[in-house]
Amino acid sequence: MLLAVDCGNTNVVFALFEGREIRVRWRIATDPRRTGDEYAVWLSQLLAIEGLERSDVTAMIVSTVVPRARHNLEVLAEKYFHVTPLFAGEGAAGWGIEIDVEEPNSLGTDRAVNAVAAHAKHGGDLIVVDFGTATTFDVVDFHGAYKGGIIAPGINLSLDALVSNTAKLPRIAIEAPRSDSVIGRNTEDQMLIGVFWGYVAMIEGLVGRMRAEIGRPAKIVATGGLSLLFEEHTKLFDHVDPDLTLEGLAILAERAGVS
Structure with missing residues (x-):
């Protein structure tokens, strides 16, 4: 195995x-x-x-x-x-796709692996949103070439920065707000609304700008540990693949002749 x-x-x-x-x-x-x-x-x-x-x-x-x-x-x-x-990305496990950016060697291997997996599974023009320590947005064209993307702080990093740099705000867990109201009635709810719905707005806004720049219909693929949480609160994603990176590694190994 x-x-x-x-x-x-x-x-x-x-x-x-x-x-x-x-x-x-x-x-x-x-x-x-x-x-x-x-x-x-x-x-x-x-x-x-x-x-x-x-x-x-x-x-x-x-x-x-x-x-x-x-x-x-x-x-x-x-x-x-x-x-x-x-x-991943080396020797027999080379990418097999074009990394079409100014500094190809600076691209995180996880993002390239995601590009390989998303193209193999879904095809067409793609935007891959990976919810990790950072939240990354990666564009893959219909040929499978990696074209660039965006790096933003992950939601937990944003929350950590908020709590660490304020004197009285409590540490809270990331979860969906308990109601659709965006007017919080206590400190914890106000923090959660700001972080959670602010993050949803950022994702939707950045993906909208990327789609407009691509100029062709692009499918949105979400991955990473928090992708399932956000799936329930936005209609943005066409596919949610929490194991996309692992699946990409299996694809590269298969192409390299090992399993």
């Missing part, structure tokens, strides 16, 4: 694939200091819970936006799974 690893700034997600289907996924907080040995202990226990062994992992592919984590993930693959890991 293929072990796909999406190492982001906040979490590392491990997914075990049988073909193109995810059998199981696990998530751990990103810590660049976490060693390959520590990953192995944690994963071995989780594999055992699923009735699996380390030997069931026959290939591994990694996307990481945290350079310091790369070596430890290589150690995990080679020492404990006895495989040479593929890295």
